Amino acid sequence: MEFVRPDSIEATVAALQADGAACLAGGATLVAMMNADLVAPHRLVSLRDVAALREAARQPDGTVVVGAMRRHRETAEETDLRDGQLVLSEAAAQIANPPVRNMGTIGGSCAFADPAADYPPALLAADARFSLIGAEGRRTVPAGDFFLDWYETALEPGELIESVVLPPAPARTVGSYTKLARVAGDFAIASVALVLGMDGRACIHLAVAVGACGPAPVRRRDVEADLIGGGLGDTEIRRLTDALAEAFDPVDDVRASADYRRRVAPRMVRQALVEAQQRISETP
Amino acid sequence: MTGEPVTLRVNGAERPVAAVAPWTTLLTVLRDEFGLTGAKRGCNQGVCGACTVTIDGEPVRSCLSLALNCADRDIVTVEGLVPAGAPAGALAPVQQALAEGNAVQCGFCTPGILISAHALLRRNAPLTVDEVRAGLSGNLCRCSGYKKIVEAVVSASEARP
Amino acid sequence: MKIADSFVVAAPVERTWRAIRDPQVVGACLPGCEEIEAVSPTLYRARIGVKLGPIAAEFAAEVEVVEEEPPVRVVTVTRGEEGGRASNLRSDNILTLAPADDGGTRVSYEADMTVTGRLAKFGFGVMKKKAQSLASEFAGNLEARVNEAASGG
């Protein structure tokens, strides 16, 4: 095993072209897996000195670019996120615990793609995109196309997550992230990320993604589109939760049964939508 | 140990190690090379918190930090909580609060708890119970039920000038 | 962990049976199978690679036919060992064939799998999903292969 610590994105990409190379971001997952003898990369490419990966910036149109090495604590406290984009900071604040949030990074977490992790549904609900860079150059992948299967992403070998890009959320949308876990800081039994905008009683923006209920976060844009423009009462919410539940493929694991996940996630979606509408109605 | 040389800055002192393998964690170097056994190996997976140290002022898991990745960083362990130059046997206020508050039972989680508490206490305002509960949520204690630990940290935050 | 499922192939029972008892066919259908050789009519050796996210493992496996009732039932035991990493895999498999309505064959399988060692420490629930998906991939491949042979011949 060799250890390299490049200081630029270009040098990082070059270092990643070797067989068996792996990025070392915060280490929260990779080192734990190395300690358990689950992985043994031939080359560790430390990203700690690549300054460009550590920044987050808000562009004039409200787009926020979050560098892959932004730590969870920084994202949880990110002041550049507004309105519905706050779904991301709410998710970040619920990852693990303070020391792990001081280490773990958004790029590292997304590259590992644990199906019960907090970022994937939040990014899906925020309509985020991944900016990836490899030997062939940069490409952009929408979050919905990034998380592919259990622990599998669209990242190609030799490719690096450079940043996560959150488009501006429409004004007055709210973002929320609700997580059910056995104890504080555990991975989710199920989680709900949503971005909602209402104009009076009419729904003008709706994005709901459910985590830990399948290999990748589940979202039903088709049904969301149908619901735009109308009210968001019991019937409409029911349409959405039924459609989401159809797309679930949860596991039975030590955290909960698949059956419970199927039953509880729609209840959580309903509750989250009711609370979000209340928040909007209470905001002057 | 095979690997490359590295110098770590621990509790204010520069400490060289002749050879560190890429997979060697900071926890292993602290304990096996430097004899700083205050940080404990409870799970080696980043969950229990017994290995918590601060790097550049922030509490992190030393079991998940690779030693080679810690060069040029300021590392503080429980052994460094008392400022250098303090009289022998001096305790930091948070150490004293835990000791007097019956907040130490088996003591295995205590070094990690103290590091997390120390980081919380660097904030100015007195801490609330809920802030301390949240701040210590990454440090498992199986003996105390947490109450006396939380009380001690809150009282240390109130006692500060 | 136990997995079970069934699928239908468009070939009669006898032909399906021959495919299933042909190590080369089975090897070609088994996801991650890098090589397979028959040591005897009831014992095969294979190298099988398994990947789950960042974790990759290669098992040296032995498949032993412990019981068979041509052309309807075969019971096998697969034992795999990951060299030097102290991880082991064992699977007790029962495969049954029955005529389906349209002249095809319904193939049913049950497997009771055990993974021990380093790989067993990771994502119990996801492992089962992975095993299920490998099994259904195998079924799909076999189905395609037998159907292909049926339509071609």
Add this chain to the structure above:
Amino acid sequence: MTPLDTSATGVGASLPRLDAREKVTGRAQYIADMVRPGMLHAAIHASPHAHARIRGYDTAEAQAVPGVACVLTGDDFPDGRMGAFIKDEPAIAKGKVRYPGEPVAVVAAEDEETARRAAALIRVDYEDLPVAATPEEAVAPDAPLIHEGLADYFKVFPAICGGNVASETELSEGDVDAAWADCDVIVEGDFETPAQAHLSIEPVGALAEVDAEGRVTLWSANQSVFRVQANVCEALQLPMSKLRCLTPKVGAGFGNKMEPHVQPLVVQLALKTGRPVKLILNRTEDFETVRARHPFKIRCKTGAKKDGTLVARELSAVLDCGAYGDDSPGVLGYSLLMSRGPYRIPHCRASGKLVYTNRMRFGAFRGFGNPQVTFATESQIDEIAGRLGMDPLDLRMKNRMQPGDRWFGGGEVASNGLAECIEKAKAAAGWARGRALPAPPGKRRALGVAACAHISGLLATGAIVRLLEDGSVVLNTGAVDIGQGSDTVLTQMCASALKVPADRVAIASPDTDGSPYNWGTTASRVTYTTGRSVVAAAGKVAEQIKRHASEIFECAVEDLELRDGGRVGIKGVPDKELSFFEVSGRAHWAAGGPIVGTDTWVYNQPSVDPKRALARGLPFPQIGVYSFGCMIAAVEIDETTGKADVVEVWSAMDVGKAINPGSVEGQIEGGFVQGMGFALTEEMVFDGPRLANPSMMDYKAPTSLDAPFDIHSIIVEAAEPGGPFGAKGIGEIGLVPVPAAIANAVASAIGTRLRRLPLTPERVLDGMLEDGDED
């Protein structure tokens, strides 16, 4: 040096722990922190199989790894067997393996990494055997036999065993079968509790060193140096005089470090290599190969009259023993002994079976079977109250054991603070405001209660108190402080008995060479049993001091008194006094010889009175003295998910006398949170015989955000006549009522009785949606 506040030091003062300073500075040494010159590091090779015959080993590849000093397999170990009740366990698997994770071979190398790498290279030729993963499978007619030699194993009690049944026990009083006819209401149900991991934050480990004569010194994470000595010597067939056992600081033991873990392995490696050898298990190994709380299946039936008078109880339990007996027969016997609870129930029968399986061994865990049984019995007290429309606390108060009443089986109960516990918990919790509490939107809140009792006692103990030349004192008891604070408590007792400040008393670390025998830090026994010896030994020192003073002052011993600060003087004559320095100097240099007080005793009050009760297969003929408690919990349920959280707790515990109230509160608070984990989130999940969650990532104990901050410890002091200063134990009882109280609160909130732990969101949500059988 920053002084700690130690202004009050005697009995009744919350003196800071004696070892607080070394623990907060990181200087306290635990087993993993120890280093000896030339030390080797060891690693185990664990069985991947649940049940298999070992046909042979191939260790060549492991031996060839540079840095490997020694590889041992079952062939390199003697044929001895160890076990607390049934000697059924070899030091390492021999001939066959009986559970996944059982050590099969062990490697010592220059560093841990090398040892682990080499251990993975060991090849073992196994022949699979049929597996019995559960008690149901193990008692089936065609079940594989897990211990072929069971009948011939040495047993320390008349065990009723056979097949895969390791022990059967029965205890009864009255005429249960006839009594049901007298009941107006009968409740009956099946209860189930899972395996719980101790999860000491310190994984287990041991270090052995051999001297030139072949005598071994062994340090280990343990709860009793004497049990370590006995077990290792039994397994390795060594004379006990050849093994000296010591202890570093222990990173908590809740039963898991009482009986052996890796100690025999390091001793054998040290004997074979002649070098010090240390072995520390990693977390996964600690989960799989140490021990855990027994899964229980309990059938329970309770009957009462219309006015609430309890009439009859029948309880039967099946315990998964795991692969080896360990403390399990004791857990079975004790759980049955506790099955009547702290009530007057004239007709009771309790029976149980302990069944070997191919799972990891189960053993002692804080509560020792009592939390499981209390979960069932205290749930039924609430069910009866519901059926009769009575207040559950009133029902408990009405049926409680009264002072002078005997325990189930006929054992005498000298002190009983139950009524005070119930009254105080009730008042503090505001029970009168009703069990349903106001809750935020989307939540439900309710109170739940449980009462309980527990013993402190068992077996042999001693103390040696020595007066040093300068009049300071050394106390030596052999009791291991596992973090609960017994060193401090025993020191306070010794200091109070001799009227010296606590900092004038040093406490010796347990040493099988120099300490008096102490069975162990278990059974909530150290304060009571060892404290009693400390007081007695200190009393003998006081007598000798007075005898010297009487010779110097030429007065009668009866006219002398000890005075604060380590002085002895003539009653009523303030200036006629001597310091301990003067007395001890005389004893050392002139007359009588150095002053030493020694006391040993063994707990010998019978648990069962054969005139009152029938007992079969009960492993503890002499159990201990009784403590009582009552706990009320306020639980909040999330209506969306079913997740239950405890928001506030009132725990009133009768400790006889709180020697160190701060430590007593620490035991109540810590016991509560560990019990809350057992009730709500903790479950060792098995896939057949295999543990599916052997990591802290997958097995979840409460964090500081899950535990309620508002845990109110209410100390009740019903003095135990034979206890030191009236004290009895507090180590376990705080955990005992927790699952029952939480389950009763949940039942109250959701309207459905849940009989299976943990009370996961899934089970609570199902119950809430069903809104079924509860009143």
